[in-house]
Amino acid sequence: MHPQSRKKYVAIVGLAIFSILISACASGSDPVEPTAAQEVGPAGGEGGEHGEDEHEPEEHMEGAHDVPDVAAAVPNPFVGDEESVAAGARLYATNCAICHGETGEGDGPAAPGLDMPPSDLHEGHVQENSDGALFYIISHGKPDTPMPAWDNVLDEDERWHVVSFLRTFQED
Numbered sequence: 037m038h039p040q041s042r043k044k045y046v047a048i049v050g051l052a053i054f055s056i057l058i059s060a061c062a063s064g065s066d067p068v069e070p071t072a073a074q075e076v077g078p079a080g081g082e083g084g085e086h087g088e089d090e091h092e093p094e095e096h097m098e099g100a101h102d103v104p105d106v107a108a109a110v111p112n113p114f115v116g117d118e119e120s121v122a123a124g125a126r127l128y129a130t131n132c133a134i135c136h137g138e139t140g141e142g143d144g145p146a147a148p149g150l151d152m153p154p155s156d157l158h159e160g161h162v163q164e165n166s167d168g169a170l171f172y173i174i175s176h177g178k179p180d181t182p183m184p185a186w187d188n189v190l191d192e193d194e195r196w197h198v199v200s201f202l203r204t205f206q207e208d
């Protein structure tokens with residue numbers, strides 16, 4: 037009987053160690069997500085009205101804007117083209133200045149009536165976007181903000197012209 041019950045003992049102990057290891061591994065990876073989510077939550081800084089949005093970790097991070105990498109990587113086909121800048125200036129004056137202001141500082145005549153201030157388009161967090169990312173934001177607008185989508189208003193070339201023009205704000 038001895039050898040057999042020893043075998044049984046070894047098996048049980050082995051199993052116990054095994055399951056401890058498994059649970060250690062599992063819990064080892066656990067803390068990563070909640071910690072990241074908690075850090076992002078309060079940093080949104082929108083006044084705490086909305087409770088906790090557990091499922092949107094990085095959506096509201098500055099500069100990220102949910103622009104897919106593929107879209108952000110698309111180059112402006114008109115880069116360096118003076119006529120594109122001039123066309124963009126006209127399109128901007130007609131479509132964007134009412135909110136973002138003639139000179140892009142976010143102080144257009146419609147700005148005071150909006151739920152949230154239009155971005156100052158000279159700012160670093162705007163200008164550090166790639167051309168493709170700006171094109172994407174302009175095309176799709178920004179969900180849950182007054183920033184409209186322009187893909188039904190301006191054709192593709194026109195949206196690139198606007199991007200060309202926005203780059204002239206960079207010097208400020």
Ligand code: HEC
Nearest residue numbers: 131132135152153154155162173174178181182183184198
């Ligand atoms: C009805 C007002 C309105 C109009 C018109 C408008 N925008 Fe906006 N736009 C906004 C607001 C408000 C925001 C800020 C959204 C936010 O804070 O997330 C914004 C954000 C943006 C951003 C993102 C900047 C950032 O902070 O990430 C870009 C780029 C932009 N607008 C470009 C344009 C262009 C180009 C046009 C014209 C084709 C335009 N907008 C027309 C209201 C407007």
